[in-house]
Amino acid sequence: MTMKRIYPLPGVLCLLWLLCAAAPGRAQDATALERFFVGQEVTVKLDMPGSQKGVDLRFNKATPMDWKEYSGRLKQFGVALRKGDVARVTTVVVKSDMIEFQLDGGGFGTFGDDTQTTVTAQPLEKSDYEKSLEQQIADTTDDDRKRSLQRDLDRERARREKQDAKNRSDAQVASQMKAQQVSDKRMRGGSRFNLRWNGSVPAADLTPEGLMQSLAEYIDFRGRGTSGDAGRAPGGPAETSNNPVGESSASGAASTAGNADSSPTALLKRGMKMSEVEALLGSGRQLSESTGSDGLKTQVVEYHTDDRLAQVTYVEGVVVRFSISSR
Numbered sequence: 001m002t003m004k005r006i007y008p009l010p011g012v013l014c015l016l017w018l019l020c021a022a023a024p025g026r027a028q029d030a031t032a033l034e035r036f037f038v039g040q041e042v043t044v045k046l047d048m049p050g051s052q053k054g055v056d057l058r059f060n061k062a063t064p065m066d067w068k069e070y071s072g073r074l075k076q077f078g079v080a081l082r083k084g085d086v087a088r089v090t091t092v093v094v095k096s097d098m099i100e101f102q103l104d105g106g107g108f109g110t111f112g113d114d115t116q117t118t119v120t121a122q123p124l125e126k127s128d129y130e131k132s133l134e135q136q137i138a139d140t141t142d143d144d145r146k147r148s149l150q151r152d153l154d155r156e157r158a159r160r161e162k163q164d165a166k167n168r169s170d171a172q173v174a175s176q177m178k179a180q181q182v183s184d185k186r187m188r189g190g191s192r193f194n195l196r197w198n199g200s201v202p203a204a205d206l207t208p209e210g211l212m213q214s215l216a217e218y219i220d221f222r223g224r225g226t227s228g229d230a231g232r233a234p235g236g237p238a239e240t241s242n243n244p245v246g247e248s249s250a251s252g253a254a255s256t257a258g259n260a261d262s263s264p265t266a267l268l269k270r271g272m273k274m275s276e277v278e279a280l281l282g283s284g285r286q287l288s289e290s291t292g293s294d295g296l297k298t299q300v301v302e303y304h305t306d307d308r309l310a311q312v313t314y315v316e317g318v319v320v321r322f323s324i325s326s327r
Contacts, residue, residue, distance in 0.1 A: 057214070113185070115182060134153060169316060263305055
């Protein structure tokens with residue numbers, strides 16, 4: 001049997017040729033944008049959410065900004081970059097129908113970032129002893145023996161339930177500490193603008209001038225430089241306190257006091273017990289105390305050293321956050 005060859009239609013060949021020809025051009029445009037912007041400093045004209053979701057700008061609409069969506073992200077994720085902050089462009093990503101313009105890391109929540117804030121305590125299983133007591137009670141017909149075994153079983157169950165309650169309380173404290181750590185990372189993780197179009201990105205926006213024009217309402221590109229963090233405005237994300245354990249603070253409240261390493265406050269860490277803090281800083285002055293709906297007691301205590309003032313928040317006697325300033 002003779003096979004009939006099928007030839008592509010001229011229109012299909014033309015479309016394939018256009019797609020193949022356009023791909024290298026888009027790659028060159030993306031490379032040019034990266035070379036022009038990455039490493040440069042810009043000033044943001046609005047608060048930026050502490051999330052990889054950033055701010056969406058949809059240029060198929062009369063008003064690119066959805067202010068309701070923007071407000072919701074600020075409430076959900078907090079502010080990573082404040083209006084007037086100087087941020088560094090760290091990545092420019094060109095996709096088929098959008099451009100990602102990433103600042104100071106592009107926002108917390110990307111692949112590899114741990115966003116979970118809940119620590120769950122697993123209930124203890126019955127011990128072999130408890131199971132044995134239950135079986136002995138089921139097997140015995142002697143009333144006195146049954147009552148004695150039941151008392152032993154009640155004590156064993158009470159022991160397990162007490163340990164379960166302690167584990168749940170520890171998990172709640174750990175969850176609050178985890179939530180604070182995630183919040184701190186969001187404040188230092190930067191943010192981004194997502195410029196979106198219906199269909200492909202217009203050729204005009206694949207040039208530095210076009211992209212700056214699209215972002216002109218939200219970013220000030222004047223005075224771009226490469227001077228690093230020296231140009232960051234006060235109050236920016238680098239000036240956060242309450243650093244996670246093991247991370248040092250090069251700016252913020254602690255840095256304004258000079259070299260914090262010479263002060264005992266430099267040894268403060270989340271997870272320390274109140275007795276450990278008092279051994280380090282002496283007796284403090286309690287500013288507030290409250291008990292939440294979950295039954296956990298929260299205390300805010302102020303400590304004074306020769307040249308520092310530390311404000312420490314405890315949950316069930318464990319440090320969950322703190323701030324340090326000069327006196």
